[in-house]
Amino acid sequence: MVGDMFAPPRWAALLATPLVTLGVAIGPADAAAAHPSSVAITPTATRAALDPALVAGRGAGVAFTEQEAEHAVTTGAVLSPSRTAYTLAAEASGRSAVSLDPGEYVEFTLPKAANAITVRYSIPDAPNGGGITAPLTVGTPGGTRTMNLTSQYSWLYNQYPFSNDPRAGLLHPDWWITECSCVPAATTPAPEVSTPFRPMHFYDEQRLLLGRTYRAGDRIRLTARQVTTTIDLLDSELVGAPRIDLGGVNVLLFGADPTGRRDAAPAIERAIAYAKKVHRRVYLPPGVFQVNRHIVVDDVTIAGAGNWYTTVKGHEVALTTPAPDGSVHTGVGFYGKAGGSRNVHLADFAIEGDVRERIDTDQVNGIGGAMSDSTITGLHLRHTKVGLWFDGPMSNVEVSGNIIVDQIADGLNFHTGVTGSVARNNFIRNTGDDGLAMWSEKIADSDNTFDRNTIQTPTLANGIAIYGGTDNTVSRNLVADPIREGSALHVGSRFGAEAFGGRLTIADNTTVRAGTYELNWNIGLGAIWFYALDSSIDADIRVTGDHYLDNTYNAIMLVSDWPVKDLYSINGVHFRDVRVDGAGTSVISARAAGGATFENVDARNVGAVGVNNCGSFHFTPSGSEFTLSDLGGNDGGWLAPFTPNVITCDDRPAVVPPPAPSTW
Structure with a gap:
């Protein structure tokens, strides 16, 4: 590998992050700025945090509309944009998000009619890893709902293939470590590596059917309740009615439990075997099927x-x-x-x-x-x-x-x-x-x-x-x-x-x-x-x-x-x-x-x-x-x-962050 031949660029300087009292959280690298709720912000639909006009004809056509939290109304704090790895801002869409302390909210104005939302969020890990759960209040003109957020599927640490334990020492003591510009096993004494080492994979997302359709201009308010909650974005969608297939082989007829309490795999396999004999498709109706x-x-x-x-x-x-x-x-x-x-x-x-x-x-x-x-x-x-x-x-x-x-x-x-x-x-x-x-x-x-x-x-x-x-x-x-x-x-x-x-x-x-x-x-x-x-x-x-x-x-x-x-x-x-x-x-x-x-x-x-x-x-x-x-x-x-081959080799060019992209 190239190793210490290259010195780190300016944007890579801050990599370590501290612990907080409840769980593992991100520290000074995610400096935040207040964003008062009194500021009126036009509901902005984006694609990959860009003006959709800049990406017309490219990327997937999706049923939902994306809105970035940093453009919404909030009583929380907007994370300063950052591309430094191991920070909440860097892993957010558009490289910024909103941090909410308990009781603070971020409020989105729907640009289109919607009856369902997806929230991309991050909450702290447990102090010893493994994740926590915490509620998020979803306020709508029709009342409030609760999303039960979890960090059980986020928060990885250390070197590849990573660990769920924020206290773990190096998984590969002989690997090159950028932070100390060294190979730890080849140094005497080996340098200490602070823990948690290289926290990452902070975000998860959840979907919620709202129970009714809300109009363009209606507001969706997300309020943190128990722990600091980072909201990256809201996707809103108008979901159609469930598809009913009367001609398919319904797995319920073969004993599948749609509540998710009992193992449905044998019933689904019986339905598949029967469907193949009669040359029909298998139908999975609404429900949760445990497999x-x-x-x-x-x-x-x-x-x-x-x-x-x-x-x-x-x-x-x-x-x-x-x-x-x-x-x-x-x-x-x-x-x-x-x-x-x-x-x-x-x-x-x-x-x-x-x-x-x-x-x-x-x-x-x-x-x-x-x-x-x-x-x-x-x-x-x-x-x-x-x-x-x-x-x-x-x-x-x-x-x-x-x-x-x-x-x-x-x-x-x-x-x-x-x-x-x-x-x-x-x-x-x-x-x-x-x-x-x-x-x-x-x-x-x-x-x-x-x-x-x-x-x-x-x-x-x-x-x-x-x-x-x-x-x-x-x-x-x-x-x-x-x-x-x-x-x-x-x-x-x-x-x-x-x-x-x-x-x-x-x-x-x-x-x-x-x-x-x-x-x-x-x-x-x-x-x-x-x-x-x-x-x-x-x-x-x-x-x-x-x-x-x-x-x-x-x-x-x-x-x-x-x-x-x-x-x-x-x-x-x-x-x-x-x-x-x-x-x-x-x-x-x-x-x-x-x-x-x-x-x-x-x-x-x-x-x-x-x-x-x-x-x-x-x-x-x-x-x-x-x-x-x-x-x-x-x-x-x-x-x-x-041209054709002028040598201009510079491993440490000054990084000049460019302005936001615009129409060519």
Whole structure:
């Protein structure tokens, strides 16, 4: 790794946080400002905390309307915007939120009629970990309701794969520690690491049907009652009536308990078996159905009454002996059969798990296995390890119109030989790893598309990551607010992935407030970044029509790790019709050998030199080992002075936060 070769940038200076009397909370890094309730604020609907006009045609089309708490009326305190990891502000949508002491409120004015809300919030952890519960009063013109908030599914600490214990010492004493610029096991004496060490994954969310429809202009007031409560945003929605399917095989007829008190898995399996015999679909009516293990599905359609009405909910169950795949727990999930399933169609219900820690060998995903010629649509996935983890080979699956939130790891992963498949129009928020990923481990993923998805606030890694593969497409997505050790869009030859081949198309995506701090290297990443670690990246890669808005550091990075910088290069990347509106440092950061072309790449509000070109760090008399080819039309004066390979290497450029993005 690069290690102490790089000094930390200014925005990474404050990382530690203190304890408070009740539980673990965030301290001085989240300085707050009063926001008096007498201030009249026009109800503002945003998308990823942006003016919707800036992202028209990009990201998922969703039924709800987003409103940021920092733009609402409140008697609490607005957290000062921050992108410093391990702070409540940094993990909030738009990098700000509202902190409420008991008795304080934040009040939203509905921009559209609604009968349901989703609240994204954070409350403190228990002093020894494990979470607490606390009520939140929801005030409406029709009366008050109570939301019972919990922090049992949030608050992780320490090094990967993280701990639920705020008191825990280092999980990996021999790993590089940025805070002390050292490898603790190699120092005498080892430096002390304050606890809780690297708190993260602060937020969770809950949904609530309000019981009646409220009009545009009506107010929703959220009042903290027992503990300090941070409100990030409110999503409001007009939910239709539950879907009734008289022609489907109703699981109630096979003994399924819709109250959630008794195990419904055997009844659901009996209904599936009968439905396959009579060639009908399975119907999950309104209710909560307890399922604590995998339901294996093949050649079957299972549909609910709508994901606000039908919930399949389970406990995480410890196995008496580890499974052959290494799992030590099981939990609720719908899985393809061994060898792969076909013709599976899942729609219109929620899956709610009980995953509170990350154990990478555990198969506790909402959807798992292989399902060819299948569709997954209209699901709401929450509190599982990964929303959907597909292990190929498999082909022709469409994942569309789903909401995937509060995962301990990825949102969706096409893993190993997934072909001809698409993830489109999905909304993904608060994942603990990549929001969307294609991972070509052992067998290449090919001919897949990630299109028009929205990914917000992944607490680790990337919004969208492509690890090897052939002829894949990433198009028209909206990615906002990645937190650390990753960024918005990532192309990486790593994790043992098959090499890139054919053409990788990256087109018409928008990123905002990306370009994060890389914990191990002590430098900032690009909103889109290419990483040659296991092999060179030399496929035909076309980046066209992307918009990179309000980048914390640079907009585009091409990098190889220090130990392999003379072995692997990055070539064949072509940027065309790209806009960069705001970069804290440079438009381009090149830290590898190779080259890229640029045509009609326009940039404004750039904080440092347009190109930070280190090449492979040999600083030869002939210039950098990375070549930038100017194909014309690159407005803003950022490129021409630095072509083809002018060395401008600066690991510590001054960060100049750009103004908010605006219409081009």
